[in-house]
Amino acid sequence: MDQMPFQLTILGSSSATPTSERYPTAQVLNVLGQFFLIDCGEGTQHQIRKNNISLLKINHIFISHLHGDHFFGLIGLISTLELMGRKTDLHIYAHSELQKYTTSQIKYLKMEDLGYQLIFHPLNFKKPQTIFENKKIIVKSFPLNHRIDCCGFRFDEQKREPNIIKEQINRYNIPIRAIKDIKEGEDFVTETGNIILNSKLVKKPLKPRSYAFCSDTCYFEKIVEQIKKVDLLYHEATFAETEKKLAKKTFHSTAKQAAKIASLAKVKKLLIGHFSARYKDTKVLQNEARTIFRNSFAVRENKTYSIQLKK
C-alpha cells in the first residue's frame, strides 16, 4: 500500500446519458489519506463501495455544476451516511442553488435530523478562489465555460519542509530549538562560531503533487493559467473531431481540444473522460488526443491513477 498516496479513482466516465457500461461523472482523490469526492452522479455511492473506499472517510464533496449527471447521486449518499450513523461534518462545495435544492429534498424526506452537519460552501463562478486549505492540501476553484455556471478544481499538496540530515545534528551539536529555523532555510552557527551553510544541513523536500479537474467545458484557454504544470489533468472530451460543431454548440470539448489545453498548460499527464454514449470504444478519443499531447489516456472506470512522490 502506498504510504503517501496521491491517487485518483475514476467512478464514472459517461456524459449526460449513461450507458450500460459507464456511470456518470464522479471521482475520488486520495491525498495522504484524505478523501475528496469530485462530482457525484447517480450511482456514486455504489461505485465508491465497489472500489473499497470507506464512505465515512469522505469529508469534502466538490460539485462542478448543477447538471443532473454531476450531482444526482448526492441525496442517496447523504441518506446512506445517515443510516451509517455519521457524526462528522460533511462539507459540500457547489453552486449556492444546491444548498436550497438539497435542503428542500431533506425537508420533503423528513430527514432534518441527519445526525451530522451538512456545510455548504458556495462557489465563485466569476474568478479563481481558494476554497479549502489545511496542512496537507490546498484546493482552488476556477471558472470553466459551459452552458451553465461551472467550476474546475485544482488540488495541490502543500510544500513540505526540508528534512534535516540526522548525522549533521550530532556532528554540529544542533539544539532542538534551532531546528525550526534551519528548516526554514537559515544557516547554523556552531558554539565556536563556525557558519554551517543550510544546504549542508538539509535534504531537499519531496515535490508537492497536483491534480486539476476540468469538468464540462468548451475549449477555453483562460483555464491554462489555473492548471499550469499539474502532474495530472482531467479534462472532459465528450466528442471526437468529427463532432467538433456539436461540441461547440453544447459547450463541450473534443479530445484534441482537451489535449491542446494540456499541452499549453505543460501538464505531465492528461486523462480524458465524460464520453458521449456514441463511443463504445474510447480508443478513438485517446488516439486523437495523443496526436496533440502524447501522454494522454482515456479514463477507465474503477481504475486508480497514482502520482508517485519525486525529488
Added chain:
Amino acid sequence: MDQMPFQLTILGSSSATPTSERYPTAQVLNVLGQFFLIDCGEGTQHQIRKNNISLLKINHIFISHLHGDHFFGLIGLISTLELMGRKTDLHIYAHSELQKYTTSQIKYLKMEDLGYQLIFHPLNFKKPQTIFENKKIIVKSFPLNHRIDCCGFRFDEQKREPNIIKEQINRYNIPIRAIKDIKEGEDFVTETGNIILNSKLVKKPLKPRSYAFCSDTCYFEKIVEQIKKVDLLYHEATFAETEKKLAKKTFHSTAKQAAKIASLAKVKKLLIGHFSARYKDTKVLQNEARTIFRNSFAVRENKTYSIQLKK
C-alpha cells in the same frame, strides 16, 4: 424470444444500505410487451440499460413507498428520458407527496419543459384499489404494513377469450356474425335447427398469469387475500430468523415470514429480496424460506423470471 412474455427482471435486491454487489429495489415486469417499472432506487436507469430494456418502452412506474432506496433513481430517469426526446406520457403511481417532491426538484433543475407529461396517480394506503387497467392487464394496489405508508401491487393478465375451433366453423357453416356470441359462451344453432354445444366449438383459453409485489412490510396476514394464488409472488425478506426481533422493530420480514405468507396465499412460486447488507450469501434466507414454502428463491439481480402460459 417469448412471443407472449410475462417476465419479471430484477434490477435491485438490497435493503436501504446498498452494498457493492447489490442495487436498491427496482424491477421491470414485461406483460405481453408492456413494461412496468416497480420501484426505482438509485441506479435503476443504469440497470435497465444493462438488461437491454428500452427506457422509452416504460410508460408506467409504481413506487411502493417514499423511502429513498425505493425512488432516488426517479429524477435521473425522468431527466434521461428528456435527453432521449421522449414525447409519450409517463404515469407514476405513488404517494401524493412524491408529486410535490418531484415537481419541486424539476423546478429547481429548470426542467419544466420536459417535452412529455408526467402524470401522477396518488395511491390509497387505506384499502385495495384498481389503479390501472387496459385490454391486457389489470393492476391493483393494496396496503402493506411498514413504518410509513406503503403499498404492494398485483398485476393480473385479463381473461382471454376462448379460441374457436376452425374446423367446426367450416363443418357447421358458422357465419362471422355468430362468432362473437360463441366466444362469449353461447351454443350455435345450424340452418337445419341442430344445436351445437358451445363446448364442441371452442378451446378453453390460456389462463391469465399473475404477479404480486410486496415491498417493505412486516409480517402482515391481511395481504393474503390480495395476493391469493398468484403465479409469482415477490415478498421482502430483509432478515433471517436470528434477526426476528429486529425485523419486527423495523417493520420488515424474515424469510420464514415471507414463506408463511406465500403458503397461506397458496401462490405458485415465491421470490424473496430486499436483503440486509449483513447477508453476503443469501442462501441462508432461501433455505429458511424453503422450510416453510418449498418453491422459494432468493432473487438474483439481472435475472429474468418467466411465467409460461398454461391451459
